[in-house]
Amino acid sequence: MGLVEEIAGMRAEEGDPGRLLGEFRRAVLLAPVADGALMSGQQGGIRWIYAFTDEESLARFALRRGADATAELEYLAILGARLVDAVVPEMDGPTGVAVNVADEDGSMLFPPVGGIVPDAAAVDLAGQEDAR
Structure with a gap:
């Protein structure tokens, strides 16, 4: 299965978190770039980097943000x-x-x-000493 299928499984409450994370890490994602930086948004005190599984999903995002349907959106292809x-x-x-x-x-x-993220960047592990 691919990332899209794993996401669908999780949303249907039939997925496996380990498989989902594995597919995410292996997936080549498209991260839009604006003004030389990855596009992101803020919600609940967290910055969220936008990433997409294909150009069609990226195009829907651009259109919802008011982009011209004929305009090209710069993006970086990057592994999750x-x-x-x-x-x-x-x-x-x-x-x-x-x-x-x-x-x-x-x-x-x-x-x-x-x-999901390295321990040093994990909010749930902030301030904890490395137990090794």
Whole structure:
């Protein structure tokens, strides 16, 4: 199964969180870029990097944001693992990844918690010493 199918399984309460995370980490995602930075939004004190599973999902996002249907949107193709392992820790403040946010029934949030992002960037592990 791919990431889209794993998201559908989770939303139907039939999915497996481990498989979902594995597919997310292996997926090549499209992250839109504006003004030289990855596009993101703020919600509940968390910055959410926008990422999409395909160009159609990215186009729906652009149209909902008021973009011209003929305009090209610049994006970076990046592995989900690279987003959470390399990009998230470099962001200021708690940061997660929002996948396919324009698809009401196909979106999924990957929050900044242990097991998804590196421990140093996980809000649920903040202030805990490394037990190793």
